[in-house]
Amino acid sequence: MADVHNIPLTRVGPEGASPALVLAEYDTPAACMHAAEKVRDAGYTHFDVHTPFPVHGMDKAMGLKDSRLGWIVATMAVLGFSTAVGLITWANVISYPFVVGGKPPFSIPSYAPVCFELTVLFSAFGAVFGMLGLNKLPRHNHPIFESDRFRAVTDDKFFVSVECADPKYDETLTRTLLESTKPNHIEIVEDNEP
Amino acid sequence: MSNDGPIQDIGEKHLVVPGTTFRKITEAVSRVTENPAPRGWWIMFLAAVSFTGVLGLAIGYLFFRGVGVWGNNSPVGWAWDITNFVWWVGIGHAGTLISAVLFLFRQKWRTSINRFAEAMTIFAVICALLFPGIHVGRVWHAYYMFPIPNSMSIWPNFKSPLLWDVFAVGTYFTVSTLFWFVGLIPDLATLRDRSVNSVRRMVYGFLSLGWRSSNRHWQNYERAYMILAALSTPLVLSVHSVVSFDFATSVEPGWHTTIFPPYFVAGAIFSGFAMVMTLMLVARVVFKMNDLVTMTHIELMNKIILATGTIVGYAYAMEFFIAWYSGNEYERYVFLNRAFGPYAWAYWTMISCNVISPQLYWFKRLRTNIPLSFVISIFVNIGMWFERFVIIVTSLHRDFIPSSWGYFHPTPTDIAIYMGSLGLFFTLFLLFIRWVPMIAMAELKSVLPEASAHHHAHEDHDHHHAQPAKAE
Numbered sequence: 001m002a003d004v005h006n007i008p009l010t011r012v013g014p015e016g017a018s019p020a021l022v023l024a025e026y027d028t029p030a031a032c033m034h035a036a037e038k039v040r041d042a043g044y045t046h047f048d049v050h051t052p053f054p055v056h057g058m059d060k061a062m063g064l065k066d067s068r069l070g071w072i073v074a075t076m077a078v079l080g081f082s083t084a085v086g087l088i089t090w091a092n093v094i095s096y097p098f099v100v101g102g103k104p105p106f107s108i109p110s111y112a113p114v115c116f117e118l119t120v121l122f123s124a125f126g127a128v129f130g131m132l133g134l135n136k137l138p139r140h141n142h143p144i145f146e147s148d149r150f151r152a153v154t155d156d157k158f159f160v161s162v163e164c165a166d167p168k169y170d171e172t173l174t175r176t177l178l179e180s181t182k183p184n185h186i187e188i189v190e191d192n193e194p
Numbered sequence: 195m196s197n198d199g200p201i202q203d204i205g206e207k208h209l210v211v212p213g214t215t216f217r218k219i220t221e222a223v224s225r226v227t228e229n230p231a232p233r234g235w236w237i238m239f240l241a242a243v244s245f246t247g248v249l250g251l252a253i254g255y256l257f258f259r260g261v262g263v264w265g266n267n268s269p270v271g272w273a274w275d276i277t278n279f280v281w282w283v284g285i286g287h288a289g290t291l292i293s294a295v296l297f298l299f300r301q302k303w304r305t306s307i308n309r310f311a312e313a314m315t316i317f318a319v320i321c322a323l324l325f326p327g328i329h330v331g332r333v334w335h336a337y338y339m340f341p342i343p344n345s346m347s348i349w350p351n352f353k354s355p356l357l358w359d360v361f362a363v364g365t366y367f368t369v370s371t372l373f374w375f376v377g378l379i380p381d382l383a384t385l386r387d388r389s390v391n392s393v394r395r396m397v398y399g400f401l402s403l404g405w406r407s408s409n410r411h412w413q414n415y416e417r418a419y420m421i422l423a424a425l426s427t428p429l430v431l432s433v434h435s436v437v438s439f440d441f442a443t444s445v446e447p448g449w450h451t452t453i454f455p456p457y458f459v460a461g462a463i464f465s466g467f468a469m470v471m472t473l474m475l476v477a478r479v480v481f482k483m484n485d486l487v488t489m490t491h492i493e494l495m496n497k498i499i500l501a502t503g504t505i506v507g508y509a510y511a512m513e514f515f516i517a518w519y520s521g522n523e524y525e526r527y528v529f530l531n532r533a534f535g536p537y538a539w540a541y542w543t544m545i546s547c548n549v550i551s552p553q554l555y556w557f558k559r560l561r562t563n564i565p566l567s568f569v570i571s572i573f574v575n576i577g578m579w580f581e582r583f584v585i586i587v588t589s590l591h592r593d594f595i596p597s598s599w600g601y602f603h604p605t606p607t608d609i610a611i612y613m614g615s616l617g618l619f620f621t622l623f624l625l626f627i628r629w630v631p632m633i634a635m636a637e638l639k640s641v642l643p644e645a646s647a648h649h650h651a652h653e654d655h656d657h658h659h660a661q662p663a664k665a666e
């Protein structure tokens with residue numbers, strides 16, 4: 001732990017703002033994952049890991065539960081299928097029954113393609129907008145964007161961020177914890193927004 | 195994306211040139227959108243835009259005069275327009291196959307090519323959708339295709355395969371666009387973070403939705419990506435199946451056959467891979483992507499072209515067999531007429547391009563030969579266009595009564611609209627490679643050995659020097 005205090009620390013953000021989060025930067029996925037495990041084991045809950053690509057095993061290292069997206073998609077699939085059945089039945093059986101080619105108005109085989117397509121269509125909307133909803137995106141104003149170093153996260157750097165809103169957060173203790181994971185750099189990001 | 199061990203551990207080849215780092219991928223891909231366009235891009239872009247202008251003029255003329263300016267006439271009521279529609283939809287299929295099916299099969303080599311294959315899908319489907327739209331004749335009534343309540347209280351016929359087509363191709367376009375955009379979000383964020391001027395920062399920042407590479411987000415993102423892949427896989431098979439129903443559900447010799455759905459899907463994948471190959475080889479040369487799109491990719495793509503080309507050849511043979519085996523004299527006549535009648539030139543062009551030319555790829559020397567790959571990819575594109583032409587026109591041009599026999603001649607407007615649709619496709623594609631990351635950076639990074647949390651940097655560095663990259 002002799003080199004702990006050699007890790008540089010800077011504060012970024014607008015004048016007179018309050019700390020929003022602490023950001024530690026790493027060079028490799030492994031270092032970042034060990035840091036995530038330490039932060040998780042220390043009992044933090046409002047923390048996050050930022051990586052240029054999804055790192056296998058990181059969900060476990062952070063102690064995340066499985067994504068709930070599948071349930072949203074399943075609901076949308078049922079809705080899509082029901083919409084198709086309702087649409088076809090209303091249009092060709094109830095509102096405007098019309099015999100074409102001697103086929104009865106209610107003919108199940110002819111339902112198949114449109115029911116399938118609308119099930120897929122609704123499910124895909126569920127997957128994309130459900131994912132954005134669960135992630136609370138779009139959000140263009142996050143305090144983390146105050147950091148210039150953080151711009152490398154979409155290139156080749158790996159970050160752990162701990163929010164100051166975390167009940168376990170303490171400026172000195174959190175900093176010491178992150179320093180023990182040997183990051184390149186630590187930043188305290190300040191912002192006016194909560 | 196990141197779902198198992200490093201590539202070398204399971205005995206696969208390097209997916210990119212060894213020594214490629216995360217930074218190198220970011221640089222190589224992003225700089226294309228940041229540096230001024232190379233001269234080759236401008237030459238192709240101006241040519242493509244000119245053809246798009248021709249498309250606009252030809253469609254304007256068509257709307258002004260009506261569909262009589264096309265060569266379609268009884269008995270050939272469907273001709274170039276539907277040929278072009280089926281051809282363009284088919285080309286789109288390879289993009290979905292690469293992005294979804296190969297994803298589900300964990301074929302990680304797809305990561306270098308999936309982005310522009312997906313873009314190709316979207317642009318091909320845009321070109322495809324154009325044709326049914328302008329084929330309705332009275333285009334101001336094109337909304338009749340959709341189940342919209344209207345003042346006449348009539349609804350579309352849901353028993354018609356043409357209506358299924360509206361749903362299938364419409365869903366396909368929407369889902370492909372969503373899938374593509376989801377894949378783009380992290381890479382647009384990369385461009386946002388690299389941008390040096392405020393316009394780029396605003397535009398890419400807006401489009402990347404405030405993406406901050408959070409692992410809590412990646413978790414849902416990866417799940418969404420997997421679900422979209424799982425949805426797109428049956429979707430892509432359904433789309434060309436439904437397109438084939440347009441023909442197969444009619445009682446028309448030459449069309450009324452159960453082999454059509456799988457045969458159309460195989461042909462679609464075949465033509466789409468050929469188009470990906472054409473575009474990839476051009477983009478690789480113009481933008482110097484040799485380190486990311488390697489000979490391994492070209493060879494694997496050529497193997498798929500060989501496999502699907504052989505399936506298509508089998509389907510051609512099986513159609514003939516079934517025509518004979520059915521004992522139906524009209525069915526037999528249609529096929530003999532295809533191969534030896536007035537359109538024999540089209541039929542044998544199709545056979546030469548689609549069945550014979552890919553067979554060269556049995557030889558490793560030939561499937562790793564770049565100029566040959568380019569030439570064969572063009573042949574396959576031509577051959578697949580002729581396949582649709584042969585199916586549509588030769589089945590129609592000699593109706594049951596010899597007094598209803600005819601020969602289809604395309605008019606200049608037919609040709610101009612087809613050439614114009616190529617112009618539209620290439621215009622969109624060139625704009626895409628200029629302004630959007632053409633290789634999926636985040637995905638490509640995730641398949642580097644360095645992307646694993648269990649990777650040991652120094653050991654692997656030595657390993658790279660001991661075993662330099664080879665094509666195989």
